[in-house]
Amino acid sequence: MPYTYMLQCSDGTFYTGWTVDLEARLKAHNSGKGARYTRSRLPVELVYWESHLSRGDAQRREAMIRKLGRKQKEELVLKNTEGIKE
Structure with missing residues (x-):
């Protein structure tokens, strides 16, 4: 299943991407094998995600x-966090 996700980097910035395997992609980012942007901003934390029906949608x-x-x-991150709490 394709996902759109947002990470918060150690410097407080956000990185947005898409993947078909959210867990593996997060591990790749935190091991320094993800996007160039996140490599110098480790560790990163998954703060938002949503699933989609197709890669194109993601x-x-x-x-x-x-x-x-x-x-x-x-605001997206806050809404996601509130949804988890409920």
Whole structure:
């Protein structure tokens, strides 16, 4: 199943990506084998994810999230955290 996800890096910045294996991708990022952006900002923490029916849907959503401002990304993370608590 394809996922769009957002990581929070050790410097507080966000990284957005997509994958078909969320757990493996998080391990790759934290081992330094993920995106170049996250390699110098380890460790990273998974703070937001959503599943999709197709890779194309996940990629389109990734592009949409990347265009959001920091405040909007923080709101997504907050909504995700509230959903987990409920």
